[in-house]
Amino acid sequence: MANSNLPRRIIKETQRLLSEPAPGISASPSEDNMRYFNVMILGPTQSPYEGGVFKLELFLPEEYPMAAPKVRFLTKIYHPNIDKLGRICLDILKDKWSPALQIRTVLLSIQALLSAPNPDDPLSENIAKHWKTNEAEAVETAKEWTRLYASGA
Amino acid sequence: MGLSWSNTRRRTTTFYHPPPPPPPCCYHHHAEPISLLPPPPPPHQSHYATMHQPPPSQSYPPPNNPYPTHIPPPVHHYCNSHHYHSSNYANHQPFYYTCHHQPTSGWSPVISPHVGFASTINAATAQPILPEPAPFVDHQNAKRVRNDVNVNKDTLKVEIDVSNPDHHLVSFVFDALFDGSITIFYFAKEEQDCRFVPAFPEAHLPVKISFQKGLGQKFHQPSGTGIDLGFFELDDLSKSSPEEDVFPLVIAAETYLPVDLTNENDDSVPNTLRHMQITQAVLEKKNGDNFHVRVIRQILWVAGVRYELREIYGIGSLAAEGFDNSDPGKECVICMIEPKDTAVLPCRHMCMCGKCAKELRLQSSKCPICRQPIEQLIGIKINSSDQ
Numbered sequence: 001m002a003n004s005n006l007p008r009r010i011i012k013e014t015q016r017l018l019s020e021p022a023p024g025i026s027a028s029p030s031e032d033n034m035r036y037f038n039v040m041i042l043g044p045t046q047s048p049y050e051g052g053v054f055k056l057e058l059f060l061p062e063e064y065p066m067a068a069p070k071v072r073f074l075t076k077i078y079h080p081n082i083d084k085l086g087r088i089c090l091d092i093l094k095d096k097w098s099p100a101l102q103i104r105t106v107l108l109s110i111q112a113l114l115s116a117p118n119p120d121d122p123l124s125e126n127i128a129k130h131w132k133t134n135e136a137e138a139v140e141t142a143k144e145w146t147r148l149y150a151s152g153a
Numbered sequence: 154m155g156l157s158w159s160n161t162r163r164r165t166t167t168f169y170h171p172p173p174p175p176p177p178c179c180y181h182h183h184a185e186p187i188s189l190l191p192p193p194p195p196p197h198q199s200h201y202a203t204m205h206q207p208p209p210s211q212s213y214p215p216p217n218n219p220y221p222t223h224i225p226p227p228v229h230h231y232c233n234s235h236h237y238h239s240s241n242y243a244n245h246q247p248f249y250y251t252c253h254h255q256p257t258s259g260w261s262p263v264i265s266p267h268v269g270f271a272s273t274i275n276a277a278t279a280q281p282i283l284p285e286p287a288p289f290v291d292h293q294n295a296k297r298v299r300n301d302v303n304v305n306k307d308t309l310k311v312e313i314d315v316s317n318p319d320h321h322l323v324s325f326v327f328d329a330l331f332d333g334s335i336t337i338f339y340f341a342k343e344e345q346d347c348r349f350v351p352a353f354p355e356a357h358l359p360v361k362i363s364f365q366k367g368l369g370q371k372f373h374q375p376s377g378t379g380i381d382l383g384f385f386e387l388d389d390l391s392k393s394s395p396e397e398d399v400f401p402l403v404i405a406a407e408t409y410l411p412v413d414l415t416n417e418n419d420d421s422v423p424n425t426l427r428h429m430q431i432t433q434a435v436l437e438k439k440n441g442d443n444f445h446v447r448v449i450r451q452i453l454w455v456a457g458v459r460y461e462l463r464e465i466y467g468i469g470s471l472a473a474e475g476f477d478n479s480d481p482g483k484e485c486v487i488c489m490i491e492p493k494d495t496a497v498l499p500c501r502h503m504c505m506c507g508k509c510a511k512e513l514r515l516q517s518s519k520c521p522i523c524r525q526p527i528e529q530l531i532g533i534k535i536n537s538s539d540q
Contacts (some may be wrong), residue, residue, distance in 0.1 A: 009489040066516045100486040100521035
């Protein structure tokens, strides 16, 4: 990829992400493609994902920052707004994107989404249904998945 | 949010502002949706204008030469009248209204997440959504207006007159480049040409006090000239009636005309030549006995033109000396490289550099900070060497 033509904004964001990482979030660019980031988000405390380490991939399209980054969970997660392919249901990644948002703010938003699942606007119908009909059980499943798939191993 | 700044009733009909420097040729910019001097001003422009536009003949090339072949001259900083001025110049740069303003609450570009749509990382299938072509948006440069006197609205207080405990006195900090006077009105109505008339002259007549020029002066209304606020209902004191242009407390700060310092008799001076700053406020009593002054509006009256002063959000961080490439508060939120110099109207978010503003307009019609529709872009240069 044309890393030599990397916009200065991306370089700057990358530097700031590395020098002042947001708590519970790490993002580092791939060596062969500076637009591709390996991301890790720690499951927020007080959430079913607490204790988990979630891997994501983030890609900055050519149009970035006029277009949103593309982000996907690589770690399996039981969440009403994240589907089995890891795709995330978050408005700022779609129609509510603003070029004032950054990689950092996107990842913070995803972290917040883990703390506040929204089964009323689901991406995974089944999980959302589970969440709405028996939240305690759904939360248990989410904790179980966190133990199984996001234990940081 | 109802930002209505127009007041056609008050708009002066006598003033034309000085002919601009050679009018930049706007027709070269047709291909770009945010040309700096667009042909006919969009209708919404009057929404913000409190002053007269130059006659059309000054704004547009003559009809017999609609497509001149010369290169347009560089956009001149003063050539576009605009009426958008941040209001607080007290600290460092006392001359121009495009100077900094302390961010009041400060905006933050963090936008709270809402769920609702799936994003996809499959670049092959996920084409970027191509927005509809953005509607035409005016992109202008700020005009600088020199303000000779400024009342720092954050310092305005009413306090009990210690030697006359039933009465209240006004105090504040102000800057003045010339000698002048402060006039304190209670329940003053604004009339044409920025004249103020007390609505209840039987209760309180305006108090006028002269001052000498100087920056950062403290104004204390002399003891004994205060007002017994007990005369008024608390409800009336805390209520503004902008539709009737009556405010409980009005401070008119005026500088004497340098050309005619001997003549301090206001009535002989045509109002169109006066230079005033008006501060309109309400008096609130929350808990306790002290009145709290809340400024509703500040008006600048310069050479027969009435400006309403509004804050620009995000301009404060620019006022500090120099542009440090590592200061996130000063850089354009889009490229994160250039200093921001362009504000969005009507939301007043100063957040972009001119180049990114232009580019953004090709993609979107929303403010990057608050997502309100962009009606107008305005370039604001801050550097003091550019006076």
